[in-house]
Amino acid sequence: MSKIKSLTKKQLFLPIFSMILVMLVNVIYDIACGNPPLSFFQIATQTTTSGNTILFGRLIDVLNRGSEVAILAIGMTLVVSASAGTDISVGSVMSLSGGLCCMLLAGYGVTNVSEYKVPLIVGILAGIALAVVCGIFNGFLVAYLNIQPMVATLILWSAGRAIGLLLCNSAIVYVRVPSFQFLGSYCGFLPTPILVAALCILITALVLKFTAVGTFVQAVGINKKAARISGFNSSKIILICYAVCGLCAGIAGIVATSRIYSADTNNIGLNMELDAILAVALGGNSLGGGKFNLAGSIIGAYTIQAITTTLYALKVSSAQAPVYKAIVVILIVVIQSEPVKAYFKKLSAKKAAAKEAN
Amino acid sequence: MDSNIALTMRGICMTFPGVKALDNVDFTLKKGEIRALMGENGAGKSTLIKCLTGVNKFEAGEIHVDGIEGPIINKDTMDAQKKGISTVYQEVNLCPNLSVAENLYIGREPLTKIGTVNRRKMNQMAAQLMKDLDLDIDVTQNLEEYSLALQQMIAIARAVDMESKVLILDEPTSSLDDNEVEKLFGMMRRLRDQGVGIIFVTHFLEQVYAVCDGITVLRNGTLVGEYSVEELPRVKLVAAMMGKDFDDLASIKPEGINDFSKVPLEIEAKGLSHPGTIKPFDLDIHKGEVVGLTGLLGSGRSELARVIYGADKAHTGTLKVDGKEVKIKAPIDAMNLGMGLLPDDRKAEGIIGDMSVRENIVLAMQAKQGMFKKIPMAKQIEIADKFIDMLQIKTASRETLIKQLSGGNQQKVILARWLATEPDFLILDEPTRGIDIGTKTEIQKLVIKLAEEGKSVIFISSEIEEMLRTCNRMAVLRDGMKVGEIGMEEMTQEGVMHAIAGGDHHE
Numbered sequence: 001m002s003k004i005k006s007l008t009k010k011q012l013f014l015p016i017f018s019m020i021l022v023m024l025v026n027v028i029y030d031i032a033c034g035n036p037p038l039s040f041f042q043i044a045t046q047t048t049t050s051g052n053t054i055l056f057g058r059l060i061d062v063l064n065r066g067s068e069v070a071i072l073a074i075g076m077t078l079v080v081s082a083s084a085g086t087d088i089s090v091g092s093v094m095s096l097s098g099g100l101c102c103m104l105l106a107g108y109g110v111t112n113v114s115e116y117k118v119p120l121i122v123g124i125l126a127g128i129a130l131a132v133v134c135g136i137f138n139g140f141l142v143a144y145l146n147i148q149p150m151v152a153t154l155i156l157w158s159a160g161r162a163i164g165l166l167l168c169n170s171a172i173v174y175v176r177v178p179s180f181q182f183l184g185s186y187c188g189f190l191p192t193p194i195l196v197a198a199l200c201i202l203i204t205a206l207v208l209k210f211t212a213v214g215t216f217v218q219a220v221g222i223n224k225k226a227a228r229i230s231g232f233n234s235s236k237i238i239l240i241c242y243a244v245c246g247l248c249a250g251i252a253g254i255v256a257t258s259r260i261y262s263a264d265t266n267n268i269g270l271n272m273e274l275d276a277i278l279a280v281a282l283g284g285n286s287l288g289g290g291k292f293n294l295a296g297s298i299i300g301a302y303t304i305q306a307i308t309t310t311l312y313a314l315k316v317s318s319a320q321a322p323v324y325k326a327i328v329v330i331l332i333v334v335i336q337s338e339p340v341k342a343y344f345k346k347l348s349a350k351k352a353a354a355k356e357a358n
Numbered sequence: 359m360d361s362n363i364a365l366t367m368r369g370i371c372m373t374f375p376g377v378k379a380l381d382n383v384d385f386t387l388k389k390g391e392i393r394a395l396m397g398e399n400g401a402g403k404s405t406l407i408k409c410l411t412g413v414n415k416f417e418a419g420e421i422h423v424d425g426i427e428g429p430i431i432n433k434d435t436m437d438a439q440k441k442g443i444s445t446v447y448q449e450v451n452l453c454p455n456l457s458v459a460e461n462l463y464i465g466r467e468p469l470t471k472i473g474t475v476n477r478r479k480m481n482q483m484a485a486q487l488m489k490d491l492d493l494d495i496d497v498t499q500n501l502e503e504y505s506l507a508l509q510q511m512i513a514i515a516r517a518v519d520m521e522s523k524v525l526i527l528d529e530p531t532s533s534l535d536d537n538e539v540e541k542l543f544g545m546m547r548r549l550r551d552q553g554v555g556i557i558f559v560t561h562f563l564e565q566v567y568a569v570c571d572g573i574t575v576l577r578n579g580t581l582v583g584e585y586s587v588e589e590l591p592r593v594k595l596v597a598a599m600m601g602k603d604f605d606d607l608a609s610i611k612p613e614g615i616n617d618f619s620k621v622p623l624e625i626e627a628k629g630l631s632h633p634g635t636i637k638p639f640d641l642d643i644h645k646g647e648v649v650g651l652t653g654l655l656g657s658g659r660s661e662l663a664r665v666i667y668g669a670d671k672a673h674t675g676t677l678k679v680d681g682k683e684v685k686i687k688a689p690i691d692a693m694n695l696g697m698g699l700l701p702d703d704r705k706a707e708g709i710i711g712d713m714s715v716r717e718n719i720v721l722a723m724q725a726k727q728g729m730f731k732k733i734p735m736a737k738q739i740e741i742a743d744k745f746i747d748m749l750q751i752k753t754a755s756r757e758t759l760i761k762q763l764s765g766g767n768q769q770k771v772i773l774a775r776w777l778a779t780e781p782d783f784l785i786l787d788e789p790t791r792g793i794d795i796g797t798k799t800e801i802q803k804l805v806i807k808l809a810e811e812g813k814s815v816i817f818i819s820s821e822i823e824e825m826l827r828t829c830n831r832m833a834v835l836r837d838g839m840k841v842g843e844i845g846m847e848e849m850t851q852e853g854v855m856h857a858i859a860g861g862d863h864h865e
Contacts, residue, residue, distance in 0.1 A: 212724050212732040219721060222712045229669055229699055229707050230775065231690040231725030290712045 011284050015299040018282065018332040022306045026058070029314055040313075045189070055189050058309055066305030067193035068094070068252040068269070071200050072276035073297040075135075075245030077285060081221040082241040083142055084289030085149020086277045092160030093134045093249040094269030098257030099164030101127030102173040105180065112174045120179060127257075128250035134160065135246015139239035157273070164265040174262040184259030193255050200251060201298055208294060217241060221289040275304050282332055303332070363424060364389045364555030365443075365524050370409055370419035374762065377754055379405040380416065381579045387524060387555040389424065392546055394566040395559045397576035398599055398794035399766030400752045403559050406576065407526055411438040411445050424523055436465065442523035446530050450509045452516070454502035459484035461501050462516050491515050491545060505656050506703070507534050514542065518549060525549060526557045529792050531565060535654045535820065543569045561794060562821075563592055575599055600796050618644040618830065622681070624783050624814040627666060629675030635661035638674055639840035641833060643783070648805060648815045650825040653835035653858055659818050660702055662835060663785045666816075667699040668692045679783075693726055695783075698776035702787040702818070704765070708772045711761035715753050716742035718760045719774045726779060745774035749800070766793040773801070784808065785816040790824060802828050822854050834858060 026040035036042070043057040072090050079087045105123040106113040116123070134156055141152035183192050208214045219227040220234045228234050249269075256268045281287060282303055283296025307328050311321045334340055367385040371378075380402045387393050397403050408414040410421060412432030420429040423441055432438040435445065452461045459481045460467075468483065470476040484497035493511055501509055514530055527546075531539045546556055546569055558570060566573060566587070573590050575582040575598045582598050590598070625643040630636075636658045643649050651659040664670045666677065668686035677684055679695045686692050689699065701707035710718055719742045720733055727733060733741075742756045749770040753763055760771055769789065776784055786805065790798040805815055805828050819825050825832060832844040834857045844857055 210732060211730045212727070213729050215717065215721070215724055215732075216729050219710050219713065222710045223706075225707045226701075226710055229689055229701055230710075230722045231693045233688060233690060 011293050012296055012299070014336045015283050015296045015303070018335070019299055019303045019306060021332075022303060022310060022328065026310050026313065029310075040310075048186075052186060053189055054186050054191075058313060060191065060194075062302060062306045062309050063194045063197075064191040065309065066302045067191075067197035068256050069272060069275045069279055069304060070197045070298050070301040071248050071252040071255070072272060073279040073283075073301040074200055074204050074294065075241075075248030076273075076276040076280050077283075077292050077294055077297040078217055078241040079149070079245045080277075080280050080285060080287055081289055081292040082217045082238045083149050084221060084287075085142065085153075086273075086280075086287065087135075087138055087153045087242060087245045088150060088273045088277075089134065089138060089153040089156035089160055090245065090249040090252075090276055091269035091272040091274075092157050092164075093131050093246060094253030094256055094272065095263075095265045095267075096134065096156075096160040096164040096167075097127035097131040097250040097253035098268050099127075099167045099173075099263045099265045100130050101254055101257060102175050102263035103167045105175050105177075106173050108167075109169045110173070111169075111171045112176065114176045116175075116177060116180075120177075124183075124254055127254055128247065131246045131250025131253060132243055133246070135243040135249070136239065138246065139242025142242060143235040143238035161265060164263070168263050168265055172262050172264050176261060181258055181261045183255050184257070184261070193259070196251065196255055200248065201294075204294060214292075218291055222291070276301070278329065279304055282329075282336075284336060361424075362388055363422075364391070365410075365424065366422045367406070367410065368420045368422075370406065370416050370421075372405055372409055372414060372416045374405075375754055375758075377579075379579050380409065383419075383576065383579070383581045384584075385574055385581075386584060387557060388572075389523075389555055390550050390553045391572060392550050392556045392558055392570045393572040393574060394570040395557055395574050395576070396566065396595065396599055397582075398796050400578070400764045401576040401599070401794075402579040403576055404528065404764065405579075407445065407528055407557070407559065411435050411443060411526065439520055439522075442521070443526065444517035444520050444522035444524070445526040445528065446510070446513045446517045447528045450506065450513050452501055452509060452513055454509075455500060457498050458488075458495055458501055458504070458512055459497040461512060462487065462497070462519065466520075487515055487519055491518070492541060507538055507656070510534060511538065511542070514545065518545065522554060524555050524557065526559075528559045529561065530558075531560060531562060537654075539565065561792060561798075563595065563795070566595070567592070596795055599794065618647050621645055621647070623678070624680060625666065626678035626681075627675065628677075630665050630672045630677060631674045632661065632665045632670045633673055635670060635838060636665055637839045641666075641840065643814045643816070645782075645814055646809050646812045647831065648809045648817055648829045650829035650832040651816060651818045651835060652822065652825060652832050652854060657835040657858075658838040658840075659835045660787050661838070662833075662840065663699065663787060663816050663818060666692075667697055667785055669699060669701070690725060693722065693779065693781075696781050697783045697785070698722065698779055698781040699785045700769075700772055700776060700787060700789055702791065704768060704772065704792075709760050709768050712759060714757045715746065715751065715760055715763070715771055716756040718771050719745055719778055722775045722779045741778055742774075745771075745778065749774055749804075766797050769793055770797070773804075781813065783814045783816075785818075787818045788820065789817075790819060790821070798824065822851055826851065826854070832857075 023040055027037050030039045031037050040058045043055050043060055045053050046056050047053050076087060076090065079085065101123040104118050104126055105116050105120065107117040138153050138156060141147045142149050183196065185192060187195055216232060216237050220232055220237045224234045253269060257263055279300035280297045282300030283293060285292050285296055307325050308321065311324050316324055363386060365387040367383065370380050370383045372380040383402065383406060385406065395403050405414060409416040412434045423430055423443065426441060430441060432441065456464065462484045463480050467475045468479045481497055488495045488497060493515065495504065495508065501512065510530060514527065517525055530542060534542060550556060560566060570587055572584065572586050573595060574584045577599060621644040623642050624645045625641065627639065627641045629638040629640065631638040639662060651662060653659045661670065665672050668689050668691055671687060677686065684695060710721065716738055720738045724733055739756065745751070746753065746756060751770045752767050760768055763771065773789065789801050802824060805817060809815055817825060817828055826849055830846060832849060832854065833840055834842045834844060842857060844854060
């Protein structure tokens, strides 16, 4: 009993609990439909037309489709923590980096190629580098010019996608080279995006564990003035966080572009900044900045995807899905809110008191 | 309830995780009485007040207020205000980005017929209130335009204006200079004569005797006793607070070196200035010397130190540290030269509230090491434990969040943060503000010990007595300018006062 109690006090308890709740809905649905109860977790193999064996299943789908938001959530967590603001440009920046990458690979004005104009790696690195530049631009506005994060990132939120469209000469640029699809398809039997996300998460986790980056970011986020007096270069740290956020957006953008082997600038990363922000919040992180928990944000990201996948599994039409998604999000946010937490705490205290009285 | 009583609290109990903050505490306040609530850090003064105002939920006990039947439990400070209990806290809790008038009437703005805020009337009322209290303030300006001291006065004005039966002043004087304190006392006496009961929390003993009628003493969360001022002279009061006999504070100053002329210089500032805060000044500090900066609040004493440290960037002048000319662009540069600054505004510039005591202690060390060289956890724990033990920081554990500690203990943590960096030159700006007598003495002793180890210290304090005990030399500031220095031989209470006041007394 005491073990359970100490478990519920952990910050990650509620995010994990929410995730389990979403999975439970799947189990109940499957039972109701007469499917095997654990079909959500079932992973099957399938042989593709090209003869490769790949894994598939709802769980794999959640991990695969949730990759972009999970990658974005890393950068967003840092930005929220250090600057008590959100970077709403990440969706547009994703589209921009994908656009530049495809434009370089296909050549300006060309909409359909079957071989690269420049080596693949150049396209990818250029796309990601541009995203980092965007991040630095955002960071500069926030950290050095003291512009509110929402306003500062609003610039690229609106301009990023448009610039991407200009780069692609207002068309969808298709790069029909198999190696370009690698990042968005399969690496062996696993979807590559899962590996990319896992790598990003792993690197970030290692950096946070073995360096003091986390302390630097949080100190600045909690009390910028005090952090400065204690020798931190607050502005530089905030700038770095935005740059990392841009980097994440770049990587996510390349993955998203690779999935559809084309730069569909109008649609890549559309509204994804909101999912990334939601992931941070679902992870139990305060959007007011300060302390953060990366694992929470990552779980939050996959929870969002799990909700979407579940809704499709439930055969909810894509027009109705946002409504159900909203309901689930409300539930999750409410159980994590302070008054509800306090209520449950009081309830358990009363129970304990009653037990003692007996 | 006796019709003469404004407030009674009976058997109040309250626990924080791991600490019994209040144990069966009683408190009585008569109408038209100013009662001092005294005790060391962590004695439970702030907690008791927070129980009264509804900030903390107490576990047992009863509160009765004049004019209300039966025991009351306040849900929050708004609720307490409605029942006639107003509070001014140690740190100003107003909104810096609102105007003075808005701050005064927030939550009870005068309305127009259609229900919008009647700004003109609000500003008129505010201006009248300021005039009544003899404060020269433009009520349409944002609060942040005014000094901390004036903000404090505005906070008090707000509380006073709310027709309170019980007014709580939690360390209201810690950021005020003597003149302002006198004004506040005038305000308090006037309110007392109108029948308001005032609870006055302070660390300044002389103020207790200047203005109070009664004294209630707490120690370690329990009530020591309720006394009238006559029956509890200073020495007995200190003894009651500390639970032991008064260790004479005056005798801590050692008979060390008084002539520093042959000792090498640690700091040599020539013509340093920062526009708007401090005019060009020269200042030499020898190794092992404690130099006090004195002057009225706003005279530039904090600002001078901040320029040396790089908290405010110097616009003119040169700085030599240990004989070498240096450029300090930001605090980290100063830290790498062996400096440390304990700022006067603990809440705004000192603590990282949501971090633990351990994280706060190793913070500056970590900043010096850089982002990528993390101090190993075992080392962090060792350092934190060493300083918690050395400075006797009262905390449930080293992982407790610093914001849960009492003000004095927070200050000790910040002090530990700098001591951990093993500085050669430490700037202490009001290190003892809001700290109890016992800890004050400890900090003063620590300063002298640091100096004996050859470290240089700038010591800034509003309490002249404290400066006299610790400093070897004092620099005097007036209106943003260094106007002179006082050597050991002129360092008496009177001499310093004259130097601060300047002008007339010589003629």
